[in-house]
Amino acid sequence: xxxxxxxxxxxxxxxxxxxxxxxxxxxxxxxxxxxxxxxxxxxxxxxxxxxxxxxxxxxxxxxxxxxxxxxxxxxxxxxxxxxxxxxxxxxxxxxxxxxxxxxxxxxxxxxxxxxxxxxxxxxxxxxxxxxxxxxxxxxxxxxxxxxxxxxxxxxxxxxxxxxxxxxxxxxxxxxxxxxxxxxxxxxxxxxxxxxxxxxxxxxxxxxxxxxxxxxxxxxxxxxxxxxxxxxxxxxxxxxxxxxxxxxxxxxxxxxxxxxxxxxxxxxxxxxxxxxxxxxxxxxxxxxxxxxxxxxxxxxxxxxxxxxxxxxxxxxxxxxxxxxxxxxxxxxxxxxxxxxxxxxxxxxxxxxxxxxxxxxxxxxxxxxxxxxxxxxxxxxxxxxxxxxxxxxxxxxxxxxxxxxxxxxxxxxxxxxxxxxxxxxxxxxxxxxxxxxxxxxxxxxxxxxxxxxxxx
Numbered sequence: 225x226x227x228x229x230x231x232x233x234x235x236x237x238x239x240x241x242x243x244x245x246x247x248x249x250x251x252x253x254x255x256x257x258x259x260x261x262x263x264x265x266x267x268x269x270x271x272x273x274x275x276x277x278x279x280x281x282x283x284x285x286x287x288x289x290x291x292x293x294x295x296x297x298x299x300x301x302x303x304x305x306x307x308x309x310x311x312x313x314x315x316x317x318x319x320x321x322x323x324x325x326x327x328x329x330x331x332x333x334x335x336x337x338x339x340x341x342x343x344x345x346x347x348x349x350x351x352x353x354x355x356x357x358x359x360x361x362x363x364x365x366x367x368x369x370x371x372x373x374x375x376x377x378x379x380x381x382x383x384x385x386x387x388x389x390x391x392x393x394x395x396x397x398x399x400x401x402x403x404x405x406x407x408x409x410x411x412x413x414x415x416x417x418x419x420x421x422x423x424x425x426x427x428x429x430x431x432x433x434x435x436x437x438x439x440x441x442x443x444x445x446x447x448x449x450x451x452x453x454x455x456x457x458x459x460x461x462x463x464x465x466x467x468x469x470x471x472x473x474x475x476x477x478x479x480x481x482x483x484x485x486x487x488x489x490x491x492x493x494x495x496x497x498x499x500x501x502x503x504x505x506x507x508x509x510x511x512x513x514x515x516x517x518x519x520x521x522x523x524x525x526x527x528x529x530x531x532x533x534x535x536x537x538x539x540x541x542x543x544x545x546x547x548x549x550x551x552x553x554x555x556x557x558x559x560x561x562x563x564x565x566x567x568x569x570x571x572x573x574x575x576x577x578x579x580x581x582x583x584x585x586x587x588x589x590x591x592x593x594x595x596x597x598x599x600x601x602x603x604x605x606x607x608x609x610x611x612x613x614x615x616x617x618x619x620x621x622x623x624x625x626x627x628x629x630x631x632x633x634x635x636x637x638x639x640x641x642x643x644x645x646x647x648x649x650x651x652x653x654x655x656x657x658x659x660x661x662x663x664x665x666x667x668x669x670x671x672x673x674x675x676x677x678x
Contacts, residue, residue, distance in 0.1 A: 244282035290338030308340030308360040333417035355382035386416035397427040436482035443492035478524030521556035536570040546652035553581035576611035580651035643670035
């Protein structure tokens with residue numbers, strides 16, 4: 225009897241630890257009175273599925289069928305993986321069908337045949353993710369926030385946001401001060417294979433404030449590693465208005481992709497790789513004291529007193545972006561790190577081409593693509609980049625700067641042309657759909673291929 229009892233106890237414990245389940249959501253035909261255990265008995269709402277899954281200590285999966293979900297409040301994810309864009313017959317996420325929805329001849333990881341569209345009207349952060357997966361959604365967030373933070377989604381250390389589209393998000397910030405911030409995605413984990421398209425971000429400033437409007441990669445724990453990979457950022461409009469104050473404007477950083485770190489993050493690591501950022505329009509309205517946004521750029525990492533952290537920008541293309549009244553055009557990586565523990569940057573295999581940078585409506589022909597003002601970046605490597613500018617900034621004697629081509633022509637073809645397959649030529653947001661239909665892959669004959677291989 226004792227052996228039999230012991231066996232039952234072991235079996236019960238094993239069952240407890242092996243009880244992860246899948247719950248199903250059908251936003252069109254589901255019923256919240258269902259058990260959610262199959263597509264035929266799917267529930268209607270994500271919150272109901274989350275409640276069902278919350279009774280289980282294991283990491284469950286929640287599958288959401290394609291369709292439109294409208295919300296007016298925050299979604300707080302539990303200890304579950306959320307997958308969207310199913311047709312309603314699949315048994316695993318890898319079976320979800322993809323389709324070339326934008327017609328550019330490329331089927332991207334976020335182009336699902338039956339997308340799950342999550343529309344949320346909420347004047348605060350719309351989604352609090354968990355240390356799990358948020359995968360396969362089209363997010364449209366409209367919100368207005370005064371003197372406070374607001375993001376579309378916040379993901380913690382260990383959390384992954386992937387294969388998602390953030391489109392037509394309309395976020396408005398008013399009366400922002402230094403303690404505030406705002407962005408579409410604030411992540412301490414991984415942002416992988418996502419599209420950010422046709423979003424509109426508008427912010428009015430009450431005092432010098434930190435704002436990174438689209439992606440903010442945050443390092444705030446020791447030895448944290450955060451990544452943005454395979455993302456496309458295109459046709460977004462950013463307006464930051466500081467005209468009604470006498471404040472300076474030093475805390476605006478990377479307008480498309482930003483990395484944030486501080487003294488609390490020694491030995492942390494951030495990687496931005498394989499991203500494409502193009503045809504975005506960034507406008508700053510200044511005042512007499514601060515006519516330009518001093519540290520703003522398309523992508524950036526400006527960390528004060530950070531020590532022994534490592535930030536990498538690899539294999540990215542920044543092209544056809546337009547910036548108005550910002551000091552830096554494309555990529556700003558700078559540090560006031562401790563001399564005994566500097567910030568180290570790795571900027572390799574990137575292309576900077578055909579970006580327009582204006583100050584007070586006057587185009588700057590010698591724009592700065594890569595910039596640093598500190599000798600505290602010892603160990604920083606800037607290699608194998610290709611850009612159509614005459615200078616790469618002042619990096620000091622400690623910089624390793626090798627094999628960079630800094631006089632790339634602005635023409636796509638010819639001796640110095642990069643030979644993109646189907647580029648846009650206009651800087652900023654096109655009036656037609658040419659941004660979506662562009663193909664920024666490089667033709668086989670392009671000398672960039674050989675240059676990058678060195």
